[in-house]
Amino acid sequence: MSNRRVTLSTIDGIPLVRPGDDVTAVLLDALTASGDRLADGDILVIAQKIFSKAQDRYASLSEVSPSEQAQKLALEIDKDPRIVELILSEANEVVRHRPGVLIVEHKLGFVMANAGIDASNVAEGGESDDRVLLLPVDPDGDCARVRAEIQERAGVDVAVIMNDSVGRAWRSGTVGIAIGIAGLPGIIDLRGENDLFDRPLMTSIVGIADELAAAASVLQGQADEGAPAVIIRGYTAPGAPTTAQVLVRDKAEDLFR
Amino acid sequence: MSNRRVTLSTIDGIPLVRPGDDVTAVLLDALTASGDRLADGDILVIAQKIFSKAQDRYASLSEVSPSEQAQKLALEIDKDPRIVELILSEANEVVRHRPGVLIVEHKLGFVMANAGIDASNVAEGGESDDRVLLLPVDPDGDCARVRAEIQERAGVDVAVIMNDSVGRAWRSGTVGIAIGIAGLPGIIDLRGENDLFDRPLMTSIVGIADELAAAASVLQGQADEGAPAVIIRGYTAPGAPTTAQVLVRDKAEDLFR
Numbered sequence: 001m002s003n004r005r006v007t008l009s010t011i012d013g014i015p016l017v018r019p020g021d022d023v024t025a026v027l028l029d030a031l032t033a034s035g036d037r038l039a040d041g042d043i044l045v046i047a048q049k050i051f052s053k054a055q056d057r058y059a060s061l062s063e064v065s066p067s068e069q070a071q072k073l074a075l076e077i078d079k080d081p082r083i084v085e086l087i088l089s090e091a092n093e094v095v096r097h098r099p100g101v102l103i104v105e106h107k108l109g110f111v112m113a114n115a116g117i118d119a120s121n122v123a124e125g126g127e128s129d130d131r132v133l134l135l136p137v138d139p140d141g142d143c144a145r146v147r148a149e150i151q152e153r154a155g156v157d158v159a160v161i162m163n164d165s166v167g168r169a170w171r172s173g174t175v176g177i178a179i180g181i182a183g184l185p186g187i188i189d190l191r192g193e194n195d196l197f198d199r200p201l202m203t204s205i206v207g208i209a210d211e212l213a214a215a216a217s218v219l220q221g222q223a224d225e226g227a228p229a230v231i232i233r234g235y236t237a238p239g240a241p242t243t244a245q246v247l248v249r250d251k252a253e254d255l256f257r
Numbered sequence: 258m259s260n261r262r263v264t265l266s267t268i269d270g271i272p273l274v275r276p277g278d279d280v281t282a283v284l285l286d287a288l289t290a291s292g293d294r295l296a297d298g299d300i301l302v303i304a305q306k307i308f309s310k311a312q313d314r315y316a317s318l319s320e321v322s323p324s325e326q327a328q329k330l331a332l333e334i335d336k337d338p339r340i341v342e343l344i345l346s347e348a349n350e351v352v353r354h355r356p357g358v359l360i361v362e363h364k365l366g367f368v369m370a371n372a373g374i375d376a377s378n379v380a381e382g383g384e385s386d387d388r389v390l391l392l393p394v395d396p397d398g399d400c401a402r403v404r405a406e407i408q409e410r411a412g413v414d415v416a417v418i419m420n421d422s423v424g425r426a427w428r429s430g431t432v433g434i435a436i437g438i439a440g441l442p443g444i445i446d447l448r449g450e451n452d453l454f455d456r457p458l459m460t461s462i463v464g465i466a467d468e469l470a471a472a473a474s475v476l477q478g479q480a481d482e483g484a485p486a487v488i489i490r491g492y493t494a495p496g497a498p499t500t501a502q503v504l505v506r507d508k509a510e511d512l513f514r
Contacts, residue, residue: 004266004267004269005264005265005267006264006266007263007265008263008264009261009263012261096512096513098512101512103512168425168426168506169368169427169506169511169513170367170368170505170506170511171464171504171505171506172444172462172464172506172507173444173463173464173465173467174462174463175432175463175464175467175468175471176468177428186430187430188430205430205431206422206430206431206432207425207428207430207431207432208430210428210430210471211471212475214432214468214471215265215471215475217463218263218465218468219261219263219492227261235475246429247428247430248427248428249425249426249428249429250429254426254427255353255355255358255360255426256353256426256427256513
């Protein structure tokens with residue numbers, strides 16, 4: 001078994017990303033400027049936020065007209081009705097709500113607070129505080145595209161994870177999770193494998209892409225040091241590549257809504 | 258800002274741990290044998306399982322007498338009543354159950370399936386399959402003790418995390434979490450800090466010890482490659498050390514039970 005030493009390193013010098021920017025070019029340029037380079041087998045973990053910015057997934061609160069449903073819910077949970085409208089428009093259904101909290105199933109299938117809508121690090125100096133940032137429409141597709149572009153432009157075969165930070169039902173603090181994947185499996189299914197004593201394993205599906213997303217998140221930081229991309233080197237996940245949808249729990253197995 | 262490059266490496270050659278073993282000695286001996294050494298500032302992530310084994314937290318199913326409550330619940334969820342008895346004896350309360358699934362609040366406060374009781378990698382060759390392994394009684398205390406012993410015996414100042422793998426409410430696959438901590442903060446509270454544009458951060462409590470636990474879990478593996486201890490080097494978490502209890506969500510904030 002390999003996978004004995006893994007290195008995580010940030011890609012430094014990534015500029016603020018603006019609508020229309022080519023994320024792959026931004027990353028490759030930053031690597032060139034810093035003298036670093038990608039290698040075959042690297043796992044590139046990229047923060048959701050820079051994809052959303054490049055895709056102009058901004059919404060201006062001043063342009064949102066809350067529906068009656070959003071207004072009613074906003075009153076109940078003491079949130080801005082325009083934010084509630086945006087959250088509902090991004091969601092399949094409301095999972096839980098209470099004052100200050102709105103947890104939904106995002107259209108992508110992920111259960112998250114506020115549909116992953118972000119109001120931090122969004123506006124730039126001089127601009128209004130009126131903008132928020134929605135998740136990309138197709139994170140798996142974005143990862144596949146970046147992966148193909150890196151193959152094409154830099155000639156290296158990397159895997160790509162798009163990560164975001166989310167809260168948990170029973171634990172404090174956010175952790176990184178994978179919302180888009182290309183070139184690696186989202187889970188490792190050990191069912192059928194044996195343990196150290198040659199007995200079938202019990203707990204046997206590992207959310208490997210989420211673990212890698214969390215590992216990268218350690219270096220990405222949340223505040224002003226912002227390092228949106230991390231290279232994971234030295235780890236190869238066994239199994240066939242999947243999308244991030246394998247990490248969405250089947251509704252039939254969901255005991256908590 | 259430092260924290261730009263972090264390495265994760267397994268401690269190789271750790272033998273099977275037996276009741277009464279000194280976990281610190283086992284780890285330091287393995288390090289010496291492999292020519293590696295710990296350094297000040299390292300974060301040592303150790304799998305719960307080897308603590309439980311060293312502390313003889315085994316339970317023999319043949320010696321368990323299920324209560325009436327356990328028998329009734331076992332029938333309902335189609336599990337071995339002796340396992341259900343053990344789970345209930347480790348738990349403060351049942352959070353959810355259905356056929357094949359029993360999610361409880363462990364006495365330590367953590368919400369987990371099966372109270373973290375493990376039936377994999379427990380028995381050794383020739384022994385019966387009758388044993389399961391409970392969580393340690395005081396993971397934070399265990400981490401503090403190992404940390405102090407390493408300081409004393411090896412003269413280095415490390416942080417220690419005890420990790421376990423758990424399932425999630427809405428996502429498939431297990432991820433590593435921290436159930437014991439010494440010498441580092443369990444969360445990073447960024448409230449009051451500003452974002453890139455000098456505005457107060459919104460999502461601002463990071464479950465850093467869980468992210469580090471998940472990162473280590475990538476290398477620990479679940480199956481026969483078993484690598485129970487991982488050294489994280491190059492990362493310093495800001496803030497004062499805490500126990501793992503800071504990662505337990507307040508019941509008042511729990512919307513899911």
